[in-house]
Amino acid sequence: MSETRHLSRAHIHLDRLTHNLRLLQNLVGARPMWPAIKANGYGHGMELVARHLLKSGYDTICVAHISEAVVLVDAGLHANYLLLSATLPEHSEAIVAYGCEPAVCTMEMVESLVVEAEKADRQISVHLMVDTGMGRIGVTPSEVQSFLAQCQAFPRLRVRGLMSHFPCADEKDKTLSHEQIRRFQGLAALARSCGIEICHLANSAGILDLPGSYFDAVRPGIAMYGLRPSREIANPLVNELKPVLEWKTQITMLKEVPVGVGLSYGHSFHTTQPSLIATIPLGYGDGLNRNLSNRFEVLVGGLRCPQVGRITMDQSLLDVTRLRGRVGLGSEVVIIGRQGEAEIGADELADILGTINYEIVTGITHRVARLGETDNGT
Ligand SMILES: Cc1ncc(COP(=O)(O)O)c(C=O)c1O
Secondary structure, three states: OOOOOOEEEEEEEHHHHHHHHHHHHHHHHOOEEOEEOHHHHHHOHHHHHHHHHHHHHOOEEEEEEEHHHHHHHHHHOOOEEEEOOOOOOOHHHHHOOOOOOEEEEHHHHHHHHHHHHHHHOOOEEEEEEEEEOOOOOOHHHHHHHHHHHHHHOOEEEEEEEEEEEOOOOOOOOOOHHHHHHHHHHHHHHHHHOOOOOEEEEOOHHHHHHHHOOOOEOOOHHHHHHOOOOOOOOOHHHHOOOOOOOOEEEEOOEEEOOOOOOOOOOOHEEOEEEEEEEEEEEEEEEEOOOOHHOOOOOEOOEEEEEEOOOOOOOOOOEEEEEHHOOOOOOOEEEEEEEEEEOOOOOOHHHHHHHHHOOHHHHHOOOOOOOEEOOOOOOO
16 A cells, blocks of 8 residues: 555554553552543554553553543443543433443433433443532532432442542642641541542653652653653652653755745745755644744754744745755654654643643644554664
């Protein structure tokens, strides 16, 4: 078969994923880790990551939506899928059919799940989300007891878990997080007295910086991918995480351009000297944010080169003048990753855009091929 794959590729280093998982697992000990692979595995390729996790022995995996679990199960990747986002009764039939465990926070959702479980002659397990401070979804702490009491009326329903989430665990000031842990401890005691088996709270920042937040299971996301939850994480182990994703492409055209020539849409860049300009087949359609235009560098031949002109949907331009005679068609260009001694991290692009590394990697679109790799080349 002739090659048709897109020339923009995300290389997913699976042995680095294993390294990061081990590092996090060492922190939490024997407790189960339930990795988060929502949003296409934070851009790393949901199926690729799920396959690796299952092979590595992880049996419970967090996604946001039933649609994500459906893709995974239909691909033969059978696991216990925990659905993190609140949803509506229209999804209940599929949630029951696919045996997923949703986070719930409304009686409407519980009742519709029970109706579908009865129709299918199955049990449904759920996790009650309690809002201890996140302010996004969840019942209030004072509602937990009555919610659990109402749930006991449904023999088809098993409330398997009590869960909550941190909004500020990645910040230096841990006051709110400690207060959340304290609240959750009280709620966990209550939940256990109602027969709930598993109480879970910690995300990556909790795992790294808040050992008191581990409870019965943890839900790591960003750290598993080798990225720091923020620069304010105190645990020095954060420096031992290895970025799993590298984003690379190749030069598809090279041209000598005289001084004073406008390049790309809007002519936002004009050459200030005779320049060697390279084209790469990568644009905002691939997740390269247009607001990065004229504001970031890539690696070519082990050196930093500026991107110039507007990023377009499919193609962008680089000034590779300093590499005259040392680049050609097909030369490798690194957007995120390492080349020789040089390295560009997702944090660098995030800082330029005033966002977080999560958004940079998650924003890499489906058009970019995800290639699973190991550093020893297998
Ligand atoms: C409910 C919940 N748990 C766990 C995570 C994982 O968080 P992180 O990627 O910060 O580790 C997320 C991600 O946003 C989440 O929404």
